[in-house]
Amino acid sequence: MDEIFATARQALLCCSFQHKQMLVESLCARLQAEDFDVTGDSPVIPVSNVGRPSIPVLVPPTEVRRRRLGSVEGRVALIHAVAHIEFNAVNFALDAIYRFRGMPRQYYRDWARVAYEESVHFTLLSDRLRQLSSFYGALPAHGGMWAMAVATDYDVMTRMALVPRVLEARGLDVTPGIIDKLEMVGDHETVLILQRILREEVDHVRIGNDWFRWVCEQRGLAPLIVFKELLYKHGRIALRGPFNEPARLQAGFTEEELVELKALEQEFREQLQPVTG
Numbered sequence: 001m002d003e004i005f006a007t008a009r010q011a012l013l014c015c016s017f018q019h020k021q022m023l024v025e026s027l028c029a030r031l032q033a034e035d036f037d038v039t040g041d042s043p044v045i046p047v048s049n050v051g052r053p054s055i056p057v058l059v060p061p062t063e064v065r066r067r068r069l070g071s072v073e074g075r076v077a078l079i080h081a082v083a084h085i086e087f088n089a090v091n092f093a094l095d096a097i098y099r100f101r102g103m104p105r106q107y108y109r110d111w112a113r114v115a116y117e118e119s120v121h122f123t124l125l126s127d128r129l130r131q132l133s134s135f136y137g138a139l140p141a142h143g144g145m146w147a148m149a150v151a152t153d154y155d156v157m158t159r160m161a162l163v164p165r166v167l168e169a170r171g172l173d174v175t176p177g178i179i180d181k182l183e184m185v186g187d188h189e190t191v192l193i194l195q196r197i198l199r200e201e202v203d204h205v206r207i208g209n210d211w212f213r214w215v216c217e218q219r220g221l222a223p224l225i226v227f228k229e230l231l232y233k234h235g236r237i238a239l240r241g242p243f244n245e246p247a248r249l250q251a252g253f254t255e256e257e258l259v260e261l262k263a264l265e266q267e268f269r270e271q272l273q274p275v276t277g
């Protein structure tokens, strides 16, 4: 019996957000209640086209317009971009369940809870868009977010290293600055939503950190060395600073890792700079 994985796959491929959220809720309930089989006997298929609505139109990140937060238009653009990240985060969490078999039961429970919380984040932001006379899908959105899921689909350790610890952890770095700007323009409703998201994202990154270290331990590997190797392999573009060190420490990064991350980020930034003259 591998109903858990079948449901996770169904939720992952589902295009309607409401239906996806219902499936996530049922998955959470079953994972809490049942002594489920963690091996699953169905083949795991690569998922390059996960379920999402027909809009927003996906474009390269350079074509996603940014506007000043002083205008409603600017805030709508920002909230739309964050809602898109949250929608993708639901799929990331579902894929972490569906793809990687044979992990401890708590791993599946943790990622089902993350999927649920991401779906709540998405709902809060899409409701906020409606209050501002817009909706999710009204603007073009970043089309490259799923690429890291595809690049890391071969191994749970690689996925844990690069999705929660690089992509989700980036949210911890940038969200406080966005909250400050929104506070300055008096958008308290959006501030409250982003404060909640920030609190819960610390826990998502912690879950990623815990499972990354657990797999390293099982394989007799040193987490710091593995992480560095994986960043060289997949993370040159994704790793960005400056880092929110208190939040990252709270989310389970070590002081030693943060020192290493800062050095690597600088190294990658210098490599990516265009050669002039």
Ligand SMILES: [Fe+2]
Pocket (backbone or CB within 6 Å): 086, 089, 117, 118, 121, 197, 201
């Ligand atoms: Fe989130």
Ligand SMILES: [Fe+2]
Pocket (backbone or CB within 6 Å): 089, 114, 118, 168, 200, 201, 204
């Ligand atoms: Fe998250």
